[in-house]
Amino acid sequence: MVSDAKVNILLVDDHPENLLALEAVLEDLGQNLVKATSGTQALRCLLNQDFAVILLDVQMPEMDGFDTANLIRQRERSRHAPIIFLTAFSTSESMVFKGYAVGAVDYLFKPIDAEILKSKVSAFVELFQKTEEVKKQAEELIITNTQLRKSEEQFRSLSACSPVGIFLIDIDGHCTYTNPRYQTILGVTAEESLGEDWTRSLSQADQEKVLTDWINSTRASQEYSREFEIVNRAGIVRWVNIRSSPMLSDEGEVIGYVGTVEDISDRKLAEAERAKLIREQIALKEAEATNRMKDEFLATLSHELRTPLNSILGWSKLLRTRKLDEKAIARALETIERNAHLQEQLIEDILDVSRIIRGKLVLNFCSINLVSVIETAVDTVRLQAEAKNIHFDFVVTPTASSPLTILGDPDRLQQVVWNLLSNAIKFTPEGGQVEIRLSIVRDEDIPNHYAQIQVKDTGIGIKPDFLKHVFERFRQADGSTTRSQTGLGLGLAIARHLVELHQGSIHADSPGEGLGATFTVKLPLPELDETTTAEAAISTKEAAKTIDANPAASFNELPLDKLHLVVVDDDVDTLHFITIALQESGAQVKAVSSASEALLEIQKNQSDILISDIGMPEEDGYTLIRKVRLLAPEQGGQILAIALTAYAREEDAREAINAGFNMYASKPIELTTLINMVAKLAGRNC
Structure with missing residues (x-):
């Protein structure tokens, strides 16, 4: 069957009116007509496209049709593309001969009979389509044969190396195939195993019950599974697990049974003693697998985060291949820089999770003002909110008796606030509302004061059954509320650990999907007397002076001269x-x-x-x-x-x-x- 996909036809003529005329004649063919006004442009089209036929004008400036045809034939990709010369320049036999000499399949003189041209082009289009279909079928055949060979090799390898016995039984109960493991368990040779089934090895105690269950299962075309004793040809009693399933034809009829035999003697004999050990081993393997999965996840993703690369590579290619105006160049550079920073932030999130898992995350505690920390984070995300026309508020409700100053790591707490605000803005639709509120609350059970940070939005909300998972690592694919559009879904997990390292707590609330969400962070306020407060203030000022006294390095004119x-x-x-x-x-x-x-x-x-x-x-x-x-x-x-x-x-x-x-x-x-x-x-x- 010929493909319905459109094929390319290249029309080359230095006169636009001639191209329009050719297009009018050939448009009924329903194919993709590609036009070129010079030989150079035609060659450029041939770089990345294949053409069913090329209609090439002979007389063109700079490079005529013959020179163009020569170059087309020199390229491997277009070496065999059919070329039909079109000309009104000369009808001499020498010119026709020259056209055929450079590889043309036909030579038509203008004015061209539309029906003849359409007929010739149709023939080449059909030939191209059939050729492509043959190629496709050949490729599919190769793939199919390769898959069949691979499947056969896999079956032979799996059967020969399988740790369990495998057998096939026809509908009359005769064994037609056994693998080496089956023969070992039952103590028979390959020849001895054929024609007989495993029921011959049943112990006297189990024979009647097992046979009854087996016959009932086969009659009902059901799967069968049972553990029991057998006596092999050497007279050795073994415990085995027999499983079988009916094999069905394309019409759904039972044509036989496939089964497995597993020797479970050691497990049955030592089951009680080994139960605890098995549980411990399973737990250890699961823990090792989990840790290995985390390490592999972090190590791999840190080098393969590709989301920001789409914009970076795209704009880089445009800058290299296109002549852009200053506004476009500025936009390109801004996009590249923004996405590079985004990718850097993603990697930092991954490394933060790695540090958290290994207990290597270190905080730099000092006396900080939470208002300043939040204001910095708010300034960072304000443009994002404005871009989505989100109403964004920062509300502070302090009390005179308790200052909003805590001991903490300002950078890490700013990271917590930034993560919460970014998520709120990200999952809030245009025209929505996001509010961050800072206040002081008192624990009802313990007479301690806490700084409370609440981020509330009118976004997509969180499913009730997913609230308990919202702070878990690597769970963003399980709920839409945590699926990051540009990140890895690690922000909330990192925020939880950072808050807990500050001896605080964080939790999420949501009435449900589409009803927004509220994230609440509580950080303990120190019980500071006036002396301690004053010392903290002096310490902060001195630290600020120290920072100011060490400005960013100002280079000499050539700081690395002669190195x-x-x-x-x-x-x-x-x-x-x-x-x-x-x-x-x-x-x-x-x-x-x-x-x-x-x-x-x-x-x-x-x-x-x-x-x-x-x-x-x-x-x-x-x-x-x-x-x-x-x-x-x-x-x-x-x-x-x-x-x-x-x-x-x-x-x-x-x-x-x-x-x-x-x-x-x-x-x-x-x-x-x-x-x-x-x-x-x-x-x-x-």
């Missing part, structure tokens, strides 16, 4: 970026793409600092630095070294230092940070 650096990274783009950045800061850089090249460069030329990637093919950064440290000092064995890698866990940093690196930095790295590190390692003040 000789070796940079190694298998990623060409990263290597180029780092090289240019360091050279613009005055350094002399030797850039290489492998550990072996870097080792030769260090031995060959005296360099000041090595900057190495960790994850590289053949030899990684750890192997490189260990080899370097084995060199004599005069060969570069004591060269200063910085590990620069996308592996950003604490253990990665420790491993890099233990391997022999002097410093460690994770990607993506800010230019100023990298230059600061190089300058610091070289003993220079920037």
